[in-house]
Amino acid sequence: MICKCPQCDGALEYSPVSDMMECPFCGSSYDMMQIMAVQNQYDHRNGNVYTPYGAENSNTNTSAGNNSYQAVNNNIYGGGWESNPYAQRMEDPNEGLHTLDQPDEIAKEVEEKIHDVAVETSETMEGNIYTCTSCGAELFINGVETATYCAYCGQPTVVFSRVSEELRPERIIPFSIQKEQAVAVIRDKLSHGFFVPKAIRNFEVERVRGIYIPYFLFDAHYYDYQKLRGVVKYEGSSRNESFIREAECDFRNLTCDASKMLNDETSQRLEPYDLNGLRPFEIGYLSGFYADRYDMNERTLKNVVRVRCKELFDNEMKMDTMAENVRILSSQPKFELKKAQYVLLPAWFMTFRYKNEPYTILVNGQTAKVVGAVPFAKDKLAAVFVAIAVVATLLFSFLGMILFNQYVDMDGRLLVMAVMGIITVYSTGIASFASVMKNIKLTKAKKTASFVKERQDET
Amino acid sequence: MDQLFLIIAIAYGVIMGIGTALAITGIILKKSNKHGDSKGDLFDFNGTQVHYIRREQL
Numbered sequence: 388m389i390c391k392c393p394q395c396d397g398a399l400e401y402s403p404v405s406d407m408m409e410c411p412f413c414g415s416s417y418d419m420m421q422i423m424a425v426q427n428q429y430d431h432r433n434g435n436v437y438t439p440y441g442a443e444n445s446n447t448n449t450s451a452g453n454n455s456y457q458a459v460n461n462n463i464y465g466g467g468w469e470s471n472p473y474a475q476r477m478e479d480p481n482e483g484l485h486t487l488d489q490p491d492e493i494a495k496e497v498e499e500k501i502h503d504v505a506v507e508t509s510e511t512m513e514g515n516i517y518t519c520t521s522c523g524a525e526l527f528i529n530g531v532e533t534a535t536y537c538a539y540c541g542q543p544t545v546v547f548s549r550v551s552e553e554l555r556p557e558r559i560i561p562f563s564i565q566k567e568q569a570v571a572v573i574r575d576k577l578s579h580g581f582f583v584p585k586a587i588r589n590f591e592v593e594r595v596r597g598i599y600i601p602y603f604l605f606d607a608h609y610y611d612y613q614k615l616r617g618v619v620k621y622e623g624s625s626r627n628e629s630f631i632r633e634a635e636c637d638f639r640n641l642t643c644d645a646s647k648m649l650n651d652e653t654s655q656r657l658e659p660y661d662l663n664g665l666r667p668f669e670i671g672y673l674s675g676f677y678a679d680r681y682d683m684n685e686r687t688l689k690n691v692v693r694v695r696c697k698e699l700f701d702n703e704m705k706m707d708t709m710a711e712n713v714r715i716l717s718s719q720p721k722f723e724l725k726k727a728q729y730v731l732l733p734a735w736f737m738t739f740r741y742k743n744e745p746y747t748i749l750v751n752g753q754t755a756k757v758v759g760a761v762p763f764a765k766d767k768l769a770a771v772f773v774a775i776a777v778v779a780t781l782l783f784s785f786l787g788m789i790l791f792n793q794y795v796d797m798d799g800r801l802l803v804m805a806v807m808g809i810i811t812v813y814s815t816g817i818a819s820f821a822s823v824m825k826n827i828k829l830t831k832a833k834k835t836a837s838f839v840k841e842r843q844d845e846t
Numbered sequence: 847m848d849q850l851f852l853i854i855a856i857a858y859g860v861i862m863g864i865g866t867a868l869a870i871t872g873i874i875l876k877k878s879n880k881h882g883d884s885k886g887d888l889f890d891f892n893g894t895q896v897h898y899i900r901r902e903q904l
Contacts, residue, residue, distance in 0.1 A: 579878060580878035581874055581875075581878045582874070582875055582878055583878065612900075628903060628904070629903075629904040630901075630902065630903055630904065631900060631901075631902040631904065632898070632900065632901060632902075633898070633899040633900035634896050634897060634898045634899055634900075635896075635897050635899065636896045636897065637897075700896070703896050707898075707901070708903075763875055763878075768871060768875065771871055771874070772867045772868070772871045773867075775863075775866060775867035775870050775871065776863045776864050776866070776867035777863070778863075779859075779862060779863035779864075779866035779867055780859045780860050780862070780863025780864070781859070781863075782859070782863075783858060783859035783860075783862035783863055783866070784855055784856045784858070784859025784860070784863075785855075785859070786859070787854065787855030787856070787858040787859050788851070788852065788855040790855075791851045791854055791855050791858075805858060808862060809861055809862060809865055811869075812862065812865030812866050812868065812869045813865045813868065813869075815868075815869040815872065815873070816865060816867075816868030816869040816870075816871070816872040817868070817872070818872070819869070819872025819873050819875065819876040820868070820872045820875070822876055823872070823875050823876050
């Protein structure tokens with residue numbers, strides 16, 4: 388399905404700024420409800436069944452006596468069948484096929500065509516072939532995608548068969564951050580990085596894609612009876628103490644990404660989303676963006692949710708003791724999953740290559756939070772490292788000569804201080820580098836890169 | 847003896863010098879690469895209250 392502009396026939400796209408469906412060609416804008424109401428009216432009249440060819444054909448038949456209604460529907464749905472042979476035949480009144488006197492023949496033709504497509508799909512590769520409703524081109528879309536741009540005409544296309552009733556998300560948070568804003572946020576972050584290579588600072592804007600990530604929102608109940616032990620500090624001294632905590636928690640709207648392609652660490656870093664911004668799902672919100680269908684269901688995710696609930700619950704219990712180094716000695720957890728809700732949450736993906744390695748930076752499409760790290764310029768880092776090392780070596784050698792000469796008969800305190808100094812600087816350095824490397828590894832995650840690449844290759 | 851102190855002082859200086867360089871460059875790198883370092887706090891927007899049944903300190 389493609390939402391077409393009633394003014395110029397261009398493809399409408401959802402605009403995060405105006406919260407309207409906008410036409411990039413003539414500048415017209417329409418309220419989402421207005422456009423969807425016409426679509427729903429259309430669906431209702433056609434028995435609410437979508438097939439790549441059949442629905443439009445029956446529409447032509449039934450609306451033959453109502454030109455204004457048909458004109459509106461053509462603006463929204465019409466592009467696809469105008470360019471396919473079945474629709475053209477239906478549209479031409481001189482051929483007589485728009486009447487209802489040969490419905491079985493039409494249906495047979497439609498079924499044969501669908502069957503051909505199905506056979507082709509199963510024989511060649513795992514996935515689905517869809518028809519662009521704008522230019523009639525057939526597209527291969529991977530098994531988890533629900534919307535994409537047409538690879539041939541570049542029009543944003545929403546594929547109805549992937550958003551069937553059972554898969555249709557219940558709610559959605561539409562993009563509130565525009566592509567330009569996402570680019571600006573990323574540029575801002577990159578420009579502040581002292582070691583960021585110049586090649587990355589000037590990244591290509593075309594490599595930014597808006598993708599709706601499938602999430603499940605879970606409501607869960609968690610109960611636990613825990614025995615804990617921790618160190619309590621009191622007036623300069625510290626002692627081990629034991630605690631008992633019994634508590635329950637009703638988790639509401641616990642977010643859990645439902646795409647295998649995107650790793651959990653990355654999606655968790657994108658959070659939080661303000662779930663007050665959730666709206667009832669309308670197909671129009673997908674126009675102009677990509678979307679992935681969930682490939683992990685609530686049963687698969689149950690254990691992930693349980694682990695996440697436990698993590699949050701345990702942290703809360705540990706914090707409540709006000710002690711340090713708290714350990715849980717025993718626990719009797721009870722977990723119950725109460726409700727699952729399928730939603731789509733927005734994110735901008737920016738992918739770039741540096742030294743033949745793909746990197747991906749994500750921007751929360753609602754809050755503009757940036758997730759991901761960038762590689763560093765190794766030569767610049769080495770130069771700074773050597774410069775600091777030389778200066779610091781001279782300083783500490785000089786300091787060492789003074790101190791060690793003065794404390795010839797040292798009682799060991801100086802030695803302890805020296806060792807402590809060494810441990811401090813090395814642990815700080817190693818921890819910082821480890822954190823950066825972990826971030827970079829996450830950014831380089833092949834899964835995330837391939838998640839985006841498949842979509843970028845299609846345009 | 848003086849020579850031994852000199853060697854110890856220089857060795858200490860080298861070890862601390864490399865360590866300091868490691869720490870400083872590490873901190874600069876971490877700061878310049880701090881993009882979404884932390885996981886999102888679920889309680890930021892979607893507050894969920896824990897209800898305590900028992901709190902005991904033994």
